[in-house]
Amino acid sequence: MTLDPWMIAIIEPLVKSLVVIIALLTLFAYLTLMERIVIAKIQSRIGPNRVGRVGPLALLQPIADAVKMIMKEDFIPAQADKLAYILAPAIAVGTALLAWAVIPLNPPVTIGDYTIHFQIADINVAVLYLLAIGSLSVYGIVLGGWGSNNKYSLLGGLRSTAQMVSYEISLGLSLVGVLMISQTLSLTKIVEQQSGWWFVIFQPVAFIIYFICMLAETNRLPFDLPEAETELVAGYQTEYSSLKFALFYMAEYIHMLTVSAIAATMFLGGYQGPFGILPGVHWLFIKIMFFIFLFMWIRGTLPRFRYDQLMRFGWKFLLPLSLANVFVTAVVLVWLGK
């Protein structure tokens, strides 16, 4: 049986997106468990122990959490803006998932006369697509904060928006340095170029700037002011319950995975191994988990910024630093005659 090329053009991305989304949701479930265990170890606590503390039984914890979440009452506050309130968690999780459409996961594999590309969409403006989708994720948070009609939610949503847009500028600028070396916006080509040297070696400053912005973009400590529990209850999530709350939680963790994957792809060679050893999806996974562990380590170690410190750091330090990085990279590249 031969399939119509149009059918293949629809079915192939359909299968790929389903696989990627299911993999990400599974990973999300186990990241919540991993975070609880890592934070417990850092703080010398026992950690989750009701389902099982050691052995295979402990792996059932996320399933117990999920069942509990689903069985909770899902209410809509009487004064909420219903459309914004309901749409916000969907937008938050949707934008976090959509960024994975352009990330190359594995080198292409050829079976017979059919080549499988382990990337949902190989577009030539992938970096711009990532920035665009990243910007959209603000909508989920600001709509959730505003639609709840709760003062804590509103403040959390506004803080988050101001913080994310402030750090997005430095984030965008830090990627410019990589683009000047790669000369392309296609992530496939950027990863292929890193089969030898990873771009982090040529752009260490940009990598550090990106890493700081990555913490701010995902609203994680030390930049978790939008949901600073001591002052804002739970920020924009305050009025959410049941699966809607779970969707926000999911969005946060998948966003962490997404920014880690972008960092791994742009700076650490994506699926390329060190010195070209066995390229494959396992390297991407190891690099992502490295960043995820850093996220948790930082959460367990650092105190929270004050809001004015956060804004000052972003605008008065990171922005000029990333501009200087772009300019110095340009001068060096011209100097070397490349």
Place this chain on the structure above:
Amino acid sequence: MPIDFLPILVMIAVVAAFAAIALILSGLTGPRRPTRAKLEPYESGMPPFGSAMRRVSIKYFLTAVLFILFDIEIIFFYPWAVLFRQLGLFGLIEMGIFILILLVGYVYIWRKGGFDWD
């Protein structure tokens, strides 16, 4: 090529379906016992005071405007960065002038206190 974007449209459909299922499922499972107190906005146990949907601090607006200004300028860097090696010294000088103009505005905002939160 526009056809390259077709897989993204497919993925948008899958993601939208997932979000819709999750939102509908949360309405079907679980109890449904609304009370007046439960549906009120949470204000740490105090009776809610007024609506939250009202005017907010001007600082957030200022940050948003600054973001739009700078973000557009950052977008100009992208085509330049991709073509940088072909442009060579010419590209460097051009961008030097661009960054200089950008810095004039940046210093002006700094001196005016646009980046100060307090």
